[in-house]
Amino acid sequence: MRPKHRPAAVAALPAAATLVLSACGAGASAGGGGFDDCEDRPVTCNSGERADGGEITWAIDGSWAGWNLSVAADNSAYLNSALAGVRPFEGQFDQEGRWQFNDGLLSADPELVSEDPVQVAYELNPDATWGDGTRIGVDDFVYHWYARSGDESLCAGCTPATTSYGSAVASIDANGSTVTVTYDDGYSSAEWRYEQVLSHPAHIAEDAGFDWREDPEAMKASQDHFSETVPTWTAGPYRITDAELGQFVIYEPNPEWAGSAEVTLDRITLESFDSVDSIITEMRQGTVDGASPVAIGAEHISQLQSADGIDFAVAPGPGWEHIDLNTDNEFLSDPALRTAVFQAIDVENIIDRTYANVQTDAQRKRNHLFRGESEYFVDKLSATGQGIGDIELARRTLDAAGYSWDADNRLRTPDDEPVTLSYGYTESRADRAVVAQLVQANLADLGVEIELDPFSSADLGPTLFEGRFDIVAFGWSTSPTFVGGASQYWSSSSSSNFGGLDDEALDEILDRLNGTLDIDTAAEIANEAVAQVIGDAYVLPVIDTPVAVMASDELVNVRDNWASQERALYNIAEWGVRTDE
Numbered sequence: 001m002r003p004k005h006r007p008a009a010v011a012a013l014p015a016a017a018t019l020v021l022s023a024c025g026a027g028a029s030a031g032g033g034g035f036d037d038c039e040d041r042p043v044t045c046n047s048g049e050r051a052d053g054g055e056i057t058w059a060i061d062g063s064w065a066g067w068n069l070s071v072a073a074d075n076s077a078y079l080n081s082a083l084a085g086v087r088p089f090e091g092q093f094d095q096e097g098r099w100q101f102n103d104g105l106l107s108a109d110p111e112l113v114s115e116d117p118v119q120v121a122y123e124l125n126p127d128a129t130w131g132d133g134t135r136i137g138v139d140d141f142v143y144h145w146y147a148r149s150g151d152e153s154l155c156a157g158c159t160p161a162t163t164s165y166g167s168a169v170a171s172i173d174a175n176g177s178t179v180t181v182t183y184d185d186g187y188s189s190a191e192w193r194y195e196q197v198l199s200h201p202a203h204i205a206e207d208a209g210f211d212w213r214e215d216p217e218a219m220k221a222s223q224d225h226f227s228e229t230v231p232t233w234t235a236g237p238y239r240i241t242d243a244e245l246g247q248f249v250i251y252e253p254n255p256e257w258a259g260s261a262e263v264t265l266d267r268i269t270l271e272s273f274d275s276v277d278s279i280i281t282e283m284r285q286g287t288v289d290g291a292s293p294v295a296i297g298a299e300h301i302s303q304l305q306s307a308d309g310i311d312f313a314v315a316p317g318p319g320w321e322h323i324d325l326n327t328d329n330e331f332l333s334d335p336a337l338r339t340a341v342f343q344a345i346d347v348e349n350i351i352d353r354t355y356a357n358v359q360t361d362a363q364r365k366r367n368h369l370f371r372g373e374s375e376y377f378v379d380k381l382s383a384t385g386q387g388i389g390d391i392e393l394a395r396r397t398l399d400a401a402g403y404s405w406d407a408d409n410r411l412r413t414p415d416d417e418p419v420t421l422s423y424g425y426t427e428s429r430a431d432r433a434v435v436a437q438l439v440q441a442n443l444a445d446l447g448v449e450i451e452l453d454p455f456s457s458a459d460l461g462p463t464l465f466e467g468r469f470d471i472v473a474f475g476w477s478t479s480p481t482f483v484g485g486a487s488q489y490w491s492s493s494s495s496s497n498f499g500g501l502d503d504e505a506l507d508e509i510l511d512r513l514n515g516t517l518d519i520d521t522a523a524e525i526a527n528e529a530v531a532q533v534i535g536d537a538y539v540l541p542v543i544d545t546p547v548a549v550m551a552s553d554e555l556v557n558v559r560d561n562w563a564s565q566e567r568a569l570y571n572i573a574e575w576g577v578r579t580d581e
């Protein structure tokens with residue numbers, strides 16, 4: 001493939017309301033292959049022999065505000081994509097939900113060596129380095145523990161994206177290439193195998209002058225340093241040779257990559273775009289080779305169907321859309337108002353106006369943690385009336401709590417204050433703009449004035465982390481795991497509990513969820529947590545968001561993966577240009 005232009009900021013083009021699909025489809029495929037058989041062979045579709053060399057540009061449909069996935073303000077699906085070629089990962093799930101350890105980091109699957117206390121051993125690949133000749137070792141495990149601990153005595157002022165792992169670690173030791181993580185007494189997790197145990201090279205923090213091990217404030221400063229600094233390190237198949245925050249990352253092969261997957265591409269540019277329209281325009285012009293955006297519209301499918309040389313497929317993705325309330329808001333601190341707000345929102349109408357136009361069997365999401373096809377799925381939501389758009393039910397809820405309405409049908413608190421709220425959403429997501437307008441209309445019927453407050457994709461993390469919202473719509477990108485996610489979403493000590501829910505009963509449930517090694521028991525407790533969150537009227541799930549992958553028909557081994565937060569980038573080491581043979 002021909003060399004590509006140097007990436008630059010791309011202006012957003014106007015887009016119609018995004019209609020997200022979930023039915024499988026494929027565009028024209030040159031020479032066979034492509035995504036035609038991804039429904040039947042999701043793990044191996046679009047496979048092929050790769051040429052030696054090639055340069056491609058891959059589009060990311062959003063921006064990122066920092067470089068550190070460990071901190072809540074930076075953590076996003078967009079940064080996950082931008083760092084897919086360099087960040088350390090213990091393993092991942094394939095499209096059929098099967099776990100595979102990363103042989104570029106580990107020599108074997110993590111091993112449970114003790115149940116009381118829980119101890120997990122990691123056998124490191126002896127050739128695994130940080131791309132500068134420094135081997136990955138126990139100090140790096142300890143550094144990640146401190147960063148994710150939530151413990152002021154280890155990292156003063158740190159705001160980790162999640163503490164479900166780090167807060168439970170008692171010690172980390174090494175014997176040769178085997179690193180053993182020992183957890184606190186009484187702690188266990190049914191998902192011990194999938195814990196993230198690495199994030200950054202400890203020696204680079206030390207080389208930058210941070211005494212992170214002895215000084216908690218220095219540890220925090222080192223986290224800020226990683227947030228502000230383009231990674232010079234790599235534990236993946238590529239290394240970064242140039243980058244600009246929120247705009248682009250340029251990859252070249254990592255000569256120290258220890259994994260079995262052979263890298264053939266000479267260069268990959270990951271470039272940020274503000275809209276899917278812009279991405280498709282660039283793909284049709286041959287300046288972008290592929291993308292796996294978080295949402296896709298019917299008009300985009302029409303464009304792809306008429307484009308030569310572009311393959312595409314649409315299928316359910318890893319993310320789920322939801323509407324959250326800020327419990328620190330003066331009005332939404334009242335559970336009765338939160339409940340009424342959710343009862344007034346019509347989720348079925350939202351789906352009809354966005355997804356169902358192109359997906360006839362689009363379904364509401366009725367469980368925050370489990371998909372409808374999961375053996376652990378239980379509908380805890382329907383009986384509450386949340387999401388059914390029943391204004392009379394919502395009025396009865398408020399009337400019982402002492403609310404009233406004035407002559408202009410404006411809702412007033414028991415203290416006779418008019419209720420006004422803001423609604424935040426990502427402005428580049430046209431589907432979320434439609435949802436915002438529908439919610440605004442629903443709540444107007446309830447007598448609540450809603451001010452729409454769109455923000456940029458780069459501002460998503462800071463907006464959530466700083467609590468600059470009353471009502472907000474966004475998506476969580478998940479994997480088949482659920483134990484750590486529940487704590488990340490809702491624990492009162494989690495920096496990702498953006499709406500500030502503080503429920504002692506829920507914290508107790510989450511403690512029990514993190515206290516069993518049995519997956520079936522964990523799922524039962526997880527559903528207790530879901531029921532408690534529903535009772536708190538804190539998060540209203542909308543739908544498991546269908547997604548699309550699109551790529552030049554010259555690319556092979558590119559395919560989507562719903563079970564990975566990196567989506568199509570999950571196997572970036574295996575990407576290549578199709579041979580002419």
